[in-house]
Amino acid sequence: xxxxxxxxxxxxxxxxxxxxxxxxxxxxxxxxxxxxxxxxxxxxxxxxxxxxxxxxxxxxxxxxxxxxxxxxxxxxxxxxxxxxxxxxxxxxxxxxxxxxxxxxxxxxxxxxxxxxxxxxxxxxxxxxxxxxxxxxxxxxxxxxxxxxxxxxxxxxxxxxxxxxxxxxxxxxxxxxxxxxxxxxxxxxxxxxxxxxxxx
Ligand SMILES: C[S@@+](CC[C@H](N)C(=O)[O-])C[C@H]1O[C@@H](n2cnc3c(N)ncnc32)[C@H](O)[C@@H]1O
Numbered sequence: 224x225x226x227x228x229x230x231x232x233x234x235x236x237x238x239x240x241x242x243x244x245x246x247x248x249x250x251x252x253x254x255x256x257x258x259x260x261x262x263x264x265x266x267x268x269x270x271x272x273x274x275x276x277x278x279x280x281x282x283x284x285x286x287x288x289x290x291x292x293x294x295x296x297x298x299x300x301x302x303x304x305x306x307x308x309x310x311x312x313x314x315x316x317x318x319x320x321x322x323x324x325x326x327x328x329x330x331x332x333x334x335x336x337x338x339x340x341x342x343x344x345x346x347x348x349x350x351x352x353x354x355x356x357x358x359x360x361x362x363x364x365x366x367x368x369x370x371x372x373x374x375x376x377x378x379x380x381x382x383x384x385x386x387x388x389x390x391x392x393x394x395x396x397x398x399x400x401x402x403x404x405x406x407x408x409x410x411x412x413x414x415x416x417x418x419x420x421x422x
Contacts, residue, residue, distance in 0.1 A: 230293035244370030255319035261309035262326020330355035365410035
C-alpha cells in the first residue's frame with residue numbers, strides 16, 4: 224500500500240468531517256489538554272482541533288495508518304496511537320476529554336483514564352450514552368444540538384413506555400433502548416473523587 228493509499232482510508236470516512244464544528248465547540252468550551260479516543264478506527268480529525276489526542280483501536284489497518292507519513296505530514300498536533308482492545312489495561316495518563324463514537328461501552332471501560340472533573344462526549348449509537356446515564360460517576364451536563372452544546376438537560380434518558388434501561392444488558396449487547404427525548408450527542412462530567420461513588 225502506498226502512503227497516499229493509507230490517507231485514503233480516512234477519506235472514505237465521509238461522515239467524520241461533519242463533526243469538526245462539534246470538536247471546535249468542545250475545544251472552545253472545555254479547552255482539553257489531553258483527549259482520549261477509543262474505537263477511533265482511522266478518524267484522525269480530532270487531531271486537527273485538539274493538541275494532544277490518544278487513539279485506541281484494535282483494527283488491523285490502524286497501526287500502518289497512524290504511523291504513515293501521509294498522516295504525520297498532514298496532522299498539525301501531537302497524537303499517539305495504541306493498537307489494542309480498550310477493555311484491556313492501557314498505559315494512559317489522565318485525560319480531560321473522552322470521546323465515544325459508535326464503538327461500544329467506552330464510558331464504562333475507559334472512565335478510569337479520565338481525571339475527576341473531566342468530560343465524556345458520547346453518542347448513543349452503541350448504547351454508550353445510556354450506559355453513562357446509569358452510572359452515578361457520570362453527570363449529564365449538556366446535550367448537543369447541531370454543533371452547539373445546550374446545558375438544558377432536563378428530561379433525557381427517560382425510557383419510552385415498555386422499555387427497561389438495564390446498564391449491564393446495554394454494556395453486553397451494545398443495543399440502545401428508546402428514550403422519550405434524544406440528542407445527537409451527550410456531554411457528561413466525571414464527578415470528583417469525593418462524591419464519585421455516591422449512589
Ligand atoms: C464503527 S467504527 C467507529 C469509528 C469512529 N469512532 C467513527 O465514529 O467513525 C468502530 C471502531 O471501534 C473499534 N472497536 C470496537 N471495539 C473495540 C475495542 N474493544 N477495543 C478497541 N477498538 C474497538 C473497531 O475496531 C472499529 O474500528
